Amino acid sequence: MQTTLTxxxxxxxKTSTELAxxxxxxxxxxxxxxxxxQDTSFVFIINCIFIIMALPLNAIMLGHLLxxxxxxxxxxxxxxxxxxILLSNIPIAFLYYSFLNIYKLL
Numbered sequence: 001m002q003t004t005l006t007x008x009x010x011x012x013x014k015t016s017t018e019l020a021x022x023x024x025x026x027x028x029x030x031x032x033x034x035x036x037x038q039d040t041s042f043v044f045i046i047n048c049i050f051i052i053m054a055l056p057l058n059a060i061m062l063g064h065l066l067x068x069x070x071x072x073x074x075x076x077x078x079x080x081x082x083x084x085i086l087l088s089n090i091p092i093a094f095l096y097y098s099f100l101n102i103y104k105l106l
Contacts, residue, residue, distance in 0.1 A: 011068060011075040013082040016061050020086045023054050027089070031096045035103065062086055 030047040034040050065086065069079045 011072060011078050011082075013065065013068075013079065016065055016082045016086050019057065019061055020089055023058065023089055024092060026050060026054075027093060027096065031100075034100065058086060058089070 027050075030043060030050065033043045034047070037043060062083065065079055065083050069076055069083065072079065
């Protein structure tokens, strides 16, 4: 008798969503601080440290999601949504960066 292994329970992936929302929240907080404070050097240094810590964490989570995307073909739609949520911080960060460059020109 041959049995097949199927994973019928949905892939949770709550950690990836929490990481994406957390990074978005912290990044938005630093963006608002940068716009409102007059001396932004301290905010810039703290933000750089945050980016140095957030990039590897997000890369590890992306690798984890891609691994599960590959090994759980029946859960690809759900995992794909988690990947999109995680990667959505990239255009948001680019938008913040663009706003800061425009703000400096004014």
